[in-house]
Amino acid sequence: MGFLAFEPLALSALALLAIPLTRRAPERLQRIVLPIATAVVLLVAWHAFAVATRYELRMPGEAPRTVDVFPTPIQVLPAFVELLGDGRLVRYAIASLYRVLTGFALAAALGIPLGLAAGWFTRVSFAADPFIQALRPISPLAWIPISILAFGVEDGAAIFIIFLGAFFPIVTGTMTAVRSIPVAYVRAARNFGLDGLTLFRVVVFPAALPQIVTSLRIALGVGWLVVVAAEMNAINSGLGFLIVDARNMGMRYDLVVAGMLCIGLIGVLLDWMIRRLERLDEVRWGFSKV
Amino acid sequence: MPQPAKVVVEHVTKTFRRNDEELIVLDDLSLVVEPSEFVCVLGPSGCGKSTLLNMIGGFEVPSRGSLTIDGHPVRGPDPRRVFVFQEYGIFPWATVVDNIGLGLLRRPTAERERIVAHYVDLVGLKGFERSFPSELSGGMKQRVALARALAVAPDLVLMDEPLGALDSLTRLQMRAELLRIWKAERMTVMFVTHDVDESVQLADRVVVLSPRPSRIVDVVEVALPHPRDIGSPEYNRVKNRLYERLGVRHEI
Numbered sequence: 082m083g084f085l086a087f088e089p090l091a092l093s094a095l096a097l098l099a100i101p102l103t104r105r106a107p108e109r110l111q112r113i114v115l116p117i118a119t120a121v122v123l124l125v126a127w128h129a130f131a132v133a134t135r136y137e138l139r140m141p142g143e144a145p146r147t148v149d150v151f152p153t154p155i156q157v158l159p160a161f162v163e164l165l166g167d168g169r170l171v172r173y174a175i176a177s178l179y180r181v182l183t184g185f186a187l188a189a190a191l192g193i194p195l196g197l198a199a200g201w202f203t204r205v206s207f208a209a210d211p212f213i214q215a216l217r218p219i220s221p222l223a224w225i226p227i228s229i230l231a232f233g234v235e236d237g238a239a240i241f242i243i244f245l246g247a248f249f250p251i252v253t254g255t256m257t258a259v260r261s262i263p264v265a266y267v268r269a270a271r272n273f274g275l276d277g278l279t280l281f282r283v284v285v286f287p288a289a290l291p292q293i294v295t296s297l298r299i300a301l302g303v304g305w306l307v308v309v310a311a312e313m314n315a316i317n318s319g320l321g322f323l324i325v326d327a328r329n330m331g332m333r334y335d336l337v338v339a340g341m342l343c344i345g346l347i348g349v350l351l352d353w354m355i356r357r358l359e360r361l362d363e364v365r366w367g368f369s370k371v
Numbered sequence: 372m373p374q375p376a377k378v379v380v381e382h383v384t385k386t387f388r389r390n391d392e393e394l395i396v397l398d399d400l401s402l403v404v405e406p407s408e409f410v411c412v413l414g415p416s417g418c419g420k421s422t423l424l425n426m427i428g429g430f431e432v433p434s435r436g437s438l439t440i441d442g443h444p445v446r447g448p449d450p451r452r453v454f455v456f457q458e459y460g461i462f463p464w465a466t467v468v469d470n471i472g473l474g475l476l477r478r479p480t481a482e483r484e485r486i487v488a489h490y491v492d493l494v495g496l497k498g499f500e501r502s503f504p505s506e507l508s509g510g511m512k513q514r515v516a517l518a519r520a521l522a523v524a525p526d527l528v529l530m531d532e533p534l535g536a537l538d539s540l541t542r543l544q545m546r547a548e549l550l551r552i553w554k555a556e557r558m559t560v561m562f563v564t565h566d567v568d569e570s571v572q573l574a575d576r577v578v579v580l581s582p583r584p585s586r587i588v589d590v591v592e593v594a595l596p597h598p599r600d601i602g603s604p605e606y607n608r609v610k611n612r613l614y615e616r617l618g619v620r621h622e623i
Contacts, residue, residue, distance in 0.1 A: 265460040268430055273474035273523060274450040283476065287464045366463040366505055 089125045096121035124154050131156075152335040157342070160335035164343075169323065173340075174347060176318040180236055180311070181304045181351075184243025188300060192248050193293060196255025201285060206256070213252055221246040221307045225314055234316060242311040247300035254296020258289035291359075291367020298355045305348050320344050375442060377527060377559045378404040378427060383436035385422050395584035396422050399436070402578060402587065406526075409553060409560045411570035413613060414580030420563040423580075424529050427561065428454045440527065450474055452527035453520040461504055461515050467491065468500045470515050474523035490518040493552060510541040517549070521556060530562045534569070546572055550597055567613045571606060572599055579616045589616045 099118040103111050131153040139145045149156070164170040198205045199213070221242045232238040262285065270284040312321025320340050327336035359368055380402040387394045396419040404410050412420045425431040426438060429447040438445045440452060453474070454460075461470045468487050475483040491500060494514040504512050513533060520528055534542045550573065553560055564570055570577045571593060579589040593609050600606060 265456045266462060268448070268454065269456065269460040269462075270473070272428065272448045272450065272454050273519075274448075275473075275476070279476060283473070284462070287462070290464070362503065363464055366503060 089128050093122050093125040096125075128153050128155075152338055156335050157338045160333070160339040161342075164323075164336065164339055170343060173318055173320050173323050174343065177308050177312065177320045178347070180239045180319065181243055181301070181308045183236075184240045184308075185247045185301055185304045187240070187244045188247035188251050188304070189297060192251030192300075193255050196252045196293075196296075197259055197281070197285065197289070199252070200256040200259025200289070201281075210256075213249065213256075217249040217253065222310050225311065229314065236316075238314075239308065239311040239316055239319070242307055243304045246307040247304040250300040250303055251293075251296050254299065255289060255293050258292030258296070259285060261292070262288040287363060291364050294355075294358050294364050294367075297358070298352065301351055301355050302348070305344075305351055309344060320347075375406075376403045377406045377408070377440065378402070378561070379437075379439045379442075380423075380427070381437045381439075383423075383426065383433045383438060385419065385426065385431070386434045397433075398584040398586050400585070400587055402590075404559060404561060406559055407557045409562065409573060409575045411574035411577045412561065412563045412580065413567065413570045413577050413617070414565065414585060415582050415617065416565055418580045418582050419585040420565075420580060421531050423585075424454070424531050424561060424563050427527075428452060428529050430454075450523045451525055452529060453523060453525040455516050455520050455528060455530045455533045461512060461519065463504045466501050466503055467496055467507075467515055470504070471518045471522050473519055486522055490522045493521070493555070494518040494548070508541075509537050510545055513537065513545060514548070517552070521552065521558075524556075525558060527559045527561070530560065532564055533562075535564075542569075547598075549573065554597070567610055567617070568601075571610050571613065572601070577609075577613060579613060589613075591616070 096118040099114050103114050106114070131149070131151040134150045135147050136150070137145050138148045152160075161170075195209065199209050200206070224242055224245055225238070228238040228241045232241055266284055266288055267280075270280055275283060308319065309321035309324065312319035313325045316322055317326075320343060323340040324337050327333040327340065358364055380400055383397060383400045384395065385397040387396060400423065412423060414420050422431060426433050427440070427445065429445050429449060429452075448454075462473070465473075468484075468491065471490055472483050472487045475486055478486070491497060494517055496511065496514055496518065499507065499511065504515065507515070513536075516533065534545050537545060546569065562570075562573060574593055577591045577593060578587055579591065580586070581588045589612075591609060591612055595603070595605055595609075
């Protein structure tokens with residue numbers, strides 16, 4: 082028993098050893114070894130914490146038993162298998178993704194044009210900017226009661242919350258992007274007689290595009306962040322629902338943690354997908370040092 | 372029959388307000404530029420050379436005085452007089468051909484392609500048609516800017532230290548290129564610089580401005596045929612006179 086308690090410590094010591102050992106290793110190797118080492122340290126810390134918080138329950142007339150407060154990493158594994166096995170994981174992930182992507186698409190469809198207009202036309206900015214700035218600091222979660230009132234308990238409420246979370250980063254990001262277009266580009270365009278929509282299509286939009294893509298990336302992150310909260314209320318599907326449901330229906334903290342890990346994993350995947358936009362010729366120039 | 376003047380600057384004064392203080396940048400400037408002339412505007416940094424060019428380009432308005440091109444007052448930017456910017460001003464998101472074709476968007480595609488191809492050739496960018504500016508050297512980017520300006524067949528090209536960001540060898544090459552193109556196209560050029568050698572190598576006439584508030588201190592004719600022998604006594608005479616007018620001694 083004593084040895085088993087010591088084992089995690091030995092593991093993390095080994096992982097920490099990777100830091101000095103790979104100092105002179107090729108970068109490619111370091112890229113693989115170092116995150117694994119971090120993962121081991123984190124898992125060990127998690128495990129140690131779960132073990133440390135266990136307590137003995139002694140009820141009169143019963144044999145004392147150990148009560149787990151937090152699940153250990155090893156206890157979460159079967160929870161994953163369970164969620165995959167009964168199809169809940171895939172079903173809930175799709176439900177959440179559908180809400181996030183719909184809300185995000187709506188936010189982009191409205192936010193980009195409004196941001197372009199408010200960034201370019203002073204009068205639009207005068208009219209709209211104070212309200213954008215005043216509504217922006219209200220957490221999308223504060224809108225939950227109102228959105229349920231407006232859209233009921235269906236997808237609509239959750240999509241609206243995500244829309245709000247994604248909309249403001251896109252509007253403000255696009256606005257800033259347009260305002261920071263170097264004056265030389267605009268002057269050149271005007272010099273060649275470009276105006277109206279042509280000026281927008283040929284100069285304003287392409288010049289702002291890299292920063293718009295950055296704001297889309299932030300917005301998608303926020304959307305994914307709020308979907309969980311949006312699904313914790315008045316909806317019975319999605320990864321957010323999974324988490325509240327697992328707790329409410331029998332304190333299944335192993336399922337809670339499994340759900341959390343899935344949210345993280347899908348978040349990374351979404352970010353990786355939207356980052357691919359940054360490699361397009363139309364966007365890449367904005368991220369490279371000339 | 373005498374040709375009418377291309378650019379007429381009459382008693383132009385430009386002031387800016389800064390912290391409730393009136394800052395005179397250009398003080399009562401008068402200048403006439405003839406068609407097909409190559410005029411360099413020479414002066415110390417911050418003297419308002421660019422401001423003068425910006426006003427002729429229609430990007431800024433004189434505070435007093437009048438400014439006419441071909442007898443018409445300047446009312447704003449116009450594709451007939453094209454600006455070549457200091458930091459290139461070419462679009463990093465567009466290819467070489469798309470950059471050069473910027474002023475030709477209203478022309479039919481076939482015509483646009485033909486004109487662009489001609490100027491790609493003229494500035495020596497063949498083989499780089501599909502390249503992006505980030506893939507080009509400083510000199511090549513400047514060629515793109517030049518080709519873009521020339522492609523709209525302007526009769527006046529305004530250049531604001533266009534070679535300032537280049538290394539000295541490329542700058543020499545680009546001066547020769549510029550003269551070759553100017554001889555071929557015969558447009559009027561107003562070229563702002565603070566480089567005395569550059570102005571003597573390029574210009575028919577050099578307009579020397581004083582530090583702020585800027586006035587014209589001298590207009591020096593450079594009566595030397597191209598290509599100019601930079602070792603000739605006449606070249607050095609003009610150069611020395613310019614240095615003297617700028618208030619700097621030539622010998623260091």
